[in-house]
Amino acid sequence: MFWNKNGLAEKIRETPLTLGDISEDVFGGISTRNIFLHRVGLPGKDDPQAMFMCEGLCVGVNIEPELVHPYVSGTLAGKFAVRSSPYGFMLPYEFSGSGVRKASRVIPPFELQEKYPLAYYRVTDFRKLFHHDDSPLDSADYYSVRGRKVLEYLGTPKIIINEGYRLQAAYDPSGEHVFREGCGIVLKDPEKYLYVTAVLNSPLARLFPSLCKNEMSYTASLTPAVLRRFPIAFPEDERVENLVSKLSSYLIYLHGQKYAAKEAETSRWLDELTAFYEELANLLVLDTYFGKATDLRFLEILEEIIHPFAGDMEFEDDGSMLVAMHFIMKKLLGTGDFEKCMLEIGFPDLLSFP
Secondary structure: OOOHHHHHHHHHHHHHHHHHEEEEEEOOOOEOOOOOEEEEEOOOOOOOOOOEEEEOOEEOOOOOOOHHEEEHHHHHHHOEEEOOEEEEOOOEEEEOOOOOOOOEEEEHHHHHHHHHHHHHHHHHHHHHHHOOOOOOOHHHHHHHOOOOOOHHHHOOEEEEEOOOOOOEEEEOOOOOOOEOEEEEEEEEEEEHHHHHHHHOOOOHHHHHHHHHHHHHOOOOOOOOOHHHHOOOOOOOHHHHHHHHHHHHHHHHHHHHHHHHHOOOHHOOHHHHHHHHOOOHHHHHHHHHOOOOOOOHHHHHHHHHOOOOOOOHOOOOOHOOOOOHHHHHHHHHHOOOOHHHHHHHHOHHHOOOOO
């Protein structure tokens, strides 16, 4: 095969452009000395009046919902799509500005008590119960957080990347998720998010940690400084980048559907769709990194049959959207030239990297 582990590693080293070059910022997660104060269980979906849940006491607590943001939990950040967490993250902060980067300030205790009395009571009650301190709260240091770049980019689309047994990247189009472990990536060009998400979830991501370790630049965990060095190659043929972006949008939707369902309820049909579109995206990404021109007939078939993200089209429900994606897959597999191309390039071997 034209791809092999050693050959791919060499190509990675030769790629001049890095993630740092195309990013507005790459930054680490948020940190706090009182994680159980800030992280709270979300109320049940079936009862909008239900309270948040205090992890430390396992009791319901009232907090103004506008101060609680969706939370990404550790290595469960998700692949392509953000995996929903049963937790929210309380941020007693105010934000200003409408650009990519926002200004933020922690709300001082006297303002918090006036504007958000429920959150103020949450802080003082937690302080009394867990730190046995019922003196007047005179400083916001007790509930402030570190890792302020997460706050500065709150509401800005971003990629959240974590490391389990390999890198996994989730695209957060709303930019509202708060995370502790891992890194956030804000790109200079918002049009590149789908393509870069596909690259960061490709077999390249499996090789990157070991490559860094071999170069003595990677220790125990992923850091923004290391991640900035991730090599980014863009196709010379703009059609390839467009196709990868379309496939990435499919995969964001499909993985989102998988995360929304319980693991035991994930259908074989959904798994089949996800694996198929992932392999197609991986093929085009690997072609790009090897500098190999993708077969023109293959590109023509993909361009003719693969449509833009179905979320931009009218569908009655998720079921009909999945049917459309299944139809596209079957139409591709039923095209003789497509199957011939797959046999010539070794389609089944794409995911053989350890």
